[in-house]
Amino acid sequence: MAEKLIVGMAGFGTVGSSVYQVLKRNAALIHARAGKQIEIKRVVCRKTDKVILQTQGNVVASNDLNSIIDDPSISVVIEVMGGIEPAKTFILNTLKNGKDVITANKALLATHGDEIFTEARKQNRSVFFEASVAGGIPVIKALREGLAGNQISEISGILNGTCNYILSAMHKTPLSFAEALKNAQQLGYAEADPTFDIEGLDTGHKLSILTSLAFGVPFHFDITAVEGIKGISSLDIQFAQKLGFVVKLLATVEKINDRLAYQVAPTLIPQNSILAQVSDAMNAVEIVGDAVGKTLFYGAGAGGEATASAVLADVIDIAKGHKSIVKPDSATVVTFLDNNEKRNKNYIRFNSSSLNDLTNHVLPTLEKHQIVVEKIEEINENLVLLTQEIDEKTLQKALTELSQTYCNQLSFTRFRLAKSVN
Numbered sequence: 262m263a264e265k266l267i268v269g270m271a272g273f274g275t276v277g278s279s280v281y282q283v284l285k286r287n288a289a290l291i292h293a294r295a296g297k298q299i300e301i302k303r304v305v306c307r308k309t310d311k312v313i314l315q316t317q318g319n320v321v322a323s324n325d326l327n328s329i330i331d332d333p334s335i336s337v338v339i340e341v342m343g344g345i346e347p348a349k350t351f352i353l354n355t356l357k358n359g360k361d362v363i364t365a366n367k368a369l370l371a372t373h374g375d376e377i378f379t380e381a382r383k384q385n386r387s388v389f390f391e392a393s394v395a396g397g398i399p400v401i402k403a404l405r406e407g408l409a410g411n412q413i414s415e416i417s418g419i420l421n422g423t424c425n426y427i428l429s430a431m432h433k434t435p436l437s438f439a440e441a442l443k444n445a446q447q448l449g450y451a452e453a454d455p456t457f458d459i460e461g462l463d464t465g466h467k468l469s470i471l472t473s474l475a476f477g478v479p480f481h482f483d484i485t486a487v488e489g490i491k492g493i494s495s496l497d498i499q500f501a502q503k504l505g506f507v508v509k510l511l512a513t514v515e516k517i518n519d520r521l522a523y524q525v526a527p528t529l530i531p532q533n534s535i536l537a538q539v540s541d542a543m544n545a546v547e548i549v550g551d552a553v554g555k556t557l558f559y560g561a562g563a564g565g566e567a568t569a570s571a572v573l574a575d576v577i578d579i580a581k582g583h584k585s586i587v588k589p590d591s592a593t594v595v596t597f598l599d600n601n602e603k604r605n606k607n608y609i610r611f612n613s614s615s616l617n618d619l620t621n622h623v624l625p626t627l628e629k630h631q632i633v634v635e636k637i638e639e640i641n642e643n644l645v646l647l648t649q650e651i652d653e654k655t656l657q658k659a660l661t662e663l664s665q666t667y668c669n670q671l672s673f674t675r676f677r678l679a680k681s682v683n
């Protein structure tokens with residue numbers, strides 16, 4: 262009898278239902294590539310009607326997660342429920358029961374990944390997670406396999422389709438952030454509750470997974486290093502464009518003297534860079550290795566079928582007997598740079614076009630803190646300054662001093678400039 266891989270799946274929403282449909286559509290080629298027939302035997306979710314309808318009763322649908330854990334014929338479990346609980350306990354119990362796990366759950370991995378992988382190693386089981394970062398782009402496989410011989414020095418990525426869609430729309434037409442968000446919600450690019458996306462948390466989760474893989478460090482999600490896109494105004498987008506930049510929510514991690522600078526923030530990147538061309542809901546990740554140099558991965562970072570593509574690649578890996586045991590690299594001792602120590606070039610906009618304000622207040626204060634201004638532009642009664650690289654602590658001190666001293670007259674908006682993107 263031909264060998265079969267029996268799978269259980271928790272979740273049948275956007276991703277889960279697409280996994281089922283793509284597997285059904287490409288069954289023959291997936292069988293050939295995996296060397297085994299893949300059968301989804303059980304699906305667990307809360308509203309099972311949809312499962313019964315879409316699978317025409319060909320899977321056992323229930324709302325009992327234990328029905329997957331306790332089924333001895335199931336050797337692989339796909340977790341596409343999302344959230345922390347019950348997903349975490351479900352994955353841990355699945356591993357304890359001797360099954361391999363595939364998950365798309367970046368929020369869970371970023372915050373509890375070490376506990377999950379410790380259990381996987383204890384049970385000698387695998388946890389695959391290609392779908393957790395950049396949806397359909399095989400960036401986890403690239404880091405784990407294609408670039409495995411490299412020392413990675415830097416990763417920069419546009420990792421959230423919702424934010425990229427909103428910012429792209431604000432570049433195309435002078436929309437406020439609220440208008441662009443509303444449009445994105447109407448078109449299905451943003452959730453009814455967009456908090457996770459627009460506050461940068463989703464991007465931060467994905468960056469922490471990439472960081473762990475690339476640098477062999479434990480999962481490290483630092484909310485203080487994450488800024489979202491809520492504060493971006495149409496004015497700043499227009500000014501950035503006039504100065505030759507595009508504003509993107511950029512996730513960056515860089516190795517500086519054995520320390521990692523990890524940051525998610527709205528960032529001005531040069532209009533002629535490749536990452537600046539990544540628009541609408543698309544994602545891209547740039548990875549720099551000592552041997553390979555710069556590499557760039559581009560594609561759909563979300564959506565049912567794109568994410569199913571990544572989940573099914575993991576299913577095929579398991580069918581072929583591949584293992585995925587993530588472990589911090591004990592040979593590397595790497596610590597994270599404190600936010601205050603991070604160095605950036607900056608865009609600073611003051612709501613004044615008065616030369617008096619500039620020469621009497623702004624420039625002397627910046628000079629006092631040894632902040633070098635590279636460029637000064639007056640745009641629509643605002644002063645925009647571009648600074649040379651400066652540490653965050655000094656910059657914040659100077660900006661605080663300015664706003665405290667001249668709080669009735671001056672307010673400012675600040676964004677980082679990208680250091681080196683293609």
Ligand SMILES: NC(=O)c1ccc[n+]([C@@H]2O[C@H](COP(=O)([O-])OP(=O)(O)OC[C@H]3O[C@@H](n4cnc5c(N)ncnc54)[C@H](OP(=O)(O)O)[C@@H]3O)[C@@H](O)[C@H]2O)c1
Binds near residue numbers: 277340368392393563
């Ligand atoms: N959507 C994407 O484009 C995308 C891309 C990459 C990664 N991901 C990740 O993939 C995962 C799933 O995302 P999704 O967009 O498919 O979510 P979704 O559409 O909301 O679907 C979630 C599914 O999980 C089920 N579920 C939730 N809580 C449950 C519980 N306590 N017990 C049983 N079933 C439960 C839901 O059941 P009911 O429908 O019955 O309530 C639903 O079938 C998340 O971790 C997400 O971050 C998504």
